[in-house]
Amino acid sequence: MAGKIVVLGTGGTIAGTSDVPGASVGYTAGQLGIAQLLAAVPQLAQAARGPLVAEQLAQVDSKDMTHALWERLVQRCLVHLADETVAGIVITHGTDTLEETAWLLHNLLPTHKPVVLTSAMRPATALAPDGPQNLLDAVALAAEPDAHGVLAVAAGVVHGAREVAKMHPLRLDAFASGDGGPLGWMDAGPVRWAHARAPEASVPRHGGLAARLGQLAWPRVQIVLSHAGADGSVVDALVTAGVVDGLVAAATGNGTLHQELEQALTRAAAAGVAVCVASRCPQGRMLALPPDAPWSSAPGLSPVKARVSLMLQLMDR
Template sequence: MAAGIVVLGTGGTIAGTSDVAGANVGYTAAQLGVQQLLAAVPQLAQAARGPLRAEQVAQIDSKDMGHAVWARLVQRCLVHLADEAVAGLAITHGTDTLEETAWLLHNLLPAHKPVVLTSAMRPATALAPDGPQNLLDAVTLAAQPAARGVLAVGAGVIHGAREVSKVHPLRLDAFASGDGGPLGWVEGGRVRWAHGCAPQALPPAHAGLAGRLGEGGQWHMQWPRVAIVMSHAGADGSVVDALVGAGFAGLVVAATGNGTLHEALYPALLRAEQAGVAIRLASRCPQGRMLAQADERWADPLGLPPVKARISLMLELMARA
């Protein structure tokens, strides 16, 4: 029997419903179970190229994504990726924090099989919901023999975990990949790679951390508290001082331009560093990458946006523990 696809459900708008028939907004996320989502798209059985299974990992609005759900999702992904009867995974997720979950999984999961996140901008009860097609595309991509690693697909566009970002609050094509552009497209049930072949999947940066997960999806350690602070006109250091006083272990600064900081923010960050807090810089700019400076005090997180730089710093601190 051919290896099949497992769909892991976490909720989100793709599973949302509205009391107003056909409405695109004003809905409640995470109302339908993943089995209901699969039942609404009979074409999934053919797209999977083998057995199709589903599992409900969580049922939340992704704006409320937290560490416990992340740990459970990582644990279930590891179980299924180790199963020879599984060719790939598809994950239904809300759009709001999809890019964060994608980056977390990219850093923790083995990359020998595809893990494809998908979502929707309209609820399942909308006049023209986008979830069914996105789910079909995700299963199609997860069953693609050449696909590897953590990917995301929406509105027919394939994105990498590192590049994908939500860039629009309402459009169906709400995600983009910045300067790098998309990895490919799903068109008429077929995958077309942007450069003629599937991109190489790199080994996870923190594979060792995944081994510290227990059977119940719990880490044998605490998630470090890491916050994002923005440098902006009129900024001061009081927020930084308060976060240090509250026991945060790391701070990611969403800096202006090429990593510049407000003059009132810099001394507060120095105080935080002296108190043992890890500091990282990321740029507020949605495109491009900061150029390294010879006198740079705090490491640039390799061009990551602040929300992904935060995840990288959390994992770094966990790996040290």
């Protein structure tokens, strides 16, 4: 018998409902349990190639994702990944912060088995919900023998944790992978990998930190935006109040910063605050900063993913 697929439910639009029959907007996320979602898609049993197990971790709108839930999610993934009877994991998640959770898990979890995040742009009560097909694709992907590591699938497209980003507030194909492109596609059956084979597995950068998450405090890392007319008042206020351990600057272009903001970040770095710069441009990759730069950079990462990386770095030092 093939290994079992574990489906961890966290809520999101995929579990959302509306009081207006058939409505695609104006709904409340995280209303249906994961067992209800699975029962609504009878084809899942065949796609799983083995037993299918459901576990409800939370019922939240992912805009309200917390560090505590991240800890719980990592802990449960570690338990199931260590179970020899488990072939893969599927996580149902809201779209708003899916890319942040995916990047967190990518940096922490072992990669010998697939961990697949999926979601929906329409609630379960919509006239034509997209959640059932996304869930079916996620289970099929998690059951693929050559799949591994943290992946995301929606609208039939398979994305990697580093590249995936929500690019549209309403479309069903809201996610994209920028210049890197998708890893593959779910074409009514087995995954079709973009380069005819599954991508190589990578070693999690902070794998040793995963088991210690519950013992450590999460660093307070905020994102500040560089824009026309920017100043350093927010940065100075955060540093003076002593409520920040790290700052990610969402920079213009190739990591450029308004001079007023740059001066404030220089003061913050001198005060012991960790500073990282990431481009706010949704595509491309900013060049790495020179070795003598006063702060680090995050080439290829969005500001929200750079924040996740900076938090993990501060926890793991």
